[in-house]
């Protein structure tokens with residue numbers, strides 16, 4: 001058995017680490033010049049989205065021997081809608097860095113890998129399949145899954161982000177769900193340190209946002225964050241992604257090809273979280289390759305999480321600012337405390353169960 005992993009990102013590297021632990025050495029093909037050679041951005045691992053696992057950093061090390069150091073553990077999350085504000089205080093998860101920084105998640109993972117990584121790779125999937133017994137597709141998007149007719153694309157999202165300088169509390173993250181500011185989307189601030197943070201705005205590319213330019217939304221969003229923090233927040237770096245696809249593969253494994261990370265469908269349509277699931281798909285693909293389980297069966301709960309998240313995304317598209325205000329008002333009280341603090345509760349599953357009839361009704365009304 002000789003295994004090629006296409007892509008040295010979260011899922012590809014998690015797969016390599018797990019294979020090595022089981023005595024198998026894969027070859028990793030990465031198109032860029034080094035691991036994480038892209039824009040720097042802050043991401044989060046929120047425990048409400050990784051349930052039943054509450055502390056995914058601890059779980060990754062204890063269960064799978066994958067060691068990651070986040071930037072901080074999140075102790076406060078501020079959620080703002082047009083007229084309401086909820087401040088949630090609890091152990092909510094972690095912030096981490098992605099991209100070309102020394103301590104980005106992909107850089108940390110690559111230091112745990114012993115297998116060769118072939119950078120500047122121009123190898124195609126077809127070439128790898130011809131030369132290796134198994135291929136793990138971990139390229140971070142659905143392109144190959146689409147090309148092999150194995151991907152259901154559900155939506156695309158356009159994203160604009162920047163690194164800003166200022167004074168930040170690294171244990172606190174902020175988010176805005178205000179449809180005047182980001183129609184049917186959201187904005188957020190994630191500190192990278194006490195002196196730098198990432199601010200990002202994202203909107204779905206749906207008929208109701210046709211003609212809306214991210215460029216035009218950006219200025220008012222930046223001003224909103226500046227006034228909320230009472231700081232000038234000068235921009236030191238920027239990125240923009242148009243029509244980032246979100247969807248899920250139809251089969252996690254076809255023949256000797258494994259679809260991992262975003263090629264599987266790790267990115268959750270509701271708010272775009274995908275890191276933890278990307279890591280799990282890498283581990284599970286390796287388990288299957290080592291005869292320790294079936295990839296299709298191991299990923300079945302992840303597929304269900306994706307479908308639940310899609311219901312919430314569709315529900316968001318049916319709401320308006322007063323609806324969002326009502327939800328944020330509820331989160332500020334008893335409900336918010338219970339949702340975020342009760343470890344046994346799976347809010348994603350529960351909310352999608354409650355919202356499913358609403359979405360079906362609304363879609364029926366509008367079609």
Ligand SMILES: Cc1cc2nc3c(=O)[nH]c(=O)nc-3n(C[C@H](O)[C@H](O)[C@H](O)COP(=O)(O)OP(=O)(O)OC[C@H]3O[C@@H](n4cnc5c(N)ncnc54)[C@H](O)[C@@H]3O)c2cc1C
Nearest residue numbers: 007009010011030031043044139140261262273274275278
């Ligand atoms: C702006 C933004 C913000 C996000 N925020 C969050 C967040 O806060 N929390 C969260 O959980 N998730 C977040 N996500 C989602 C999360 O980053 C992804 O789900 C996760 O990184 C997917 O991992 P992956 O292994 O599939 O891909 P990646 O980690 O992106 O790795 C893919 C690798 O494949 C390489 N590659 C691509 N094509 C080829 C090729 N042809 N040959 C060889 N190599 C190739 C790439 O260069 C890259 O190194 C965010 C995503 C974006 C875009």
